[in-house]
Amino acid sequence: MPRYFIDYEDGQVGLRDEEGTCYADLHAARDAAIAALPDIGREPPPADGQRAFKAYVRDEAGTVLCTVTLNLAAECHPER
Template identity: 45%
Template sequence: MARYFFDVHDGRTFFRDPEGHECADAHQIRHEAMHALPEIARQEIPKLAADTQAFTVFVRNEQGQTVYTATLTFAGLWMDKPIPTD
């Protein structure tokens, strides 16, 4: 199995994966990226509390070449005035 690195960009900061994961094939690379993005978004969206946010995973092989990328976007839109909070 080859090692792949799952780097993340959250629209502000680029986080480089220093360890990587061993993946058997392209299907597993895609699977890992698909599972990582919702977890990252679940933690990070409430921190910024912005109505537009995007999280991108860049998957690099051992040679440093990007072999796969995936993006998850959050977009919130008020249909009227925001409801005041206390």
């Protein structure tokens, strides 16, 4: 099975996968990245309530093969 590396970033902090994981194919690696993003998105957003979380799936040569993005927008309406 091929080894893929999944890196994460939220515009402020980045986490680089140095070990990688073996997946059946690129779609399985992409699905693993998709599954992880909601957990990462549980962090409170900055004061403006906006944050974009990204996952990059790389192969062993370091080539980015897939990008997954989760956008978070939190708005408060205290006047209601």
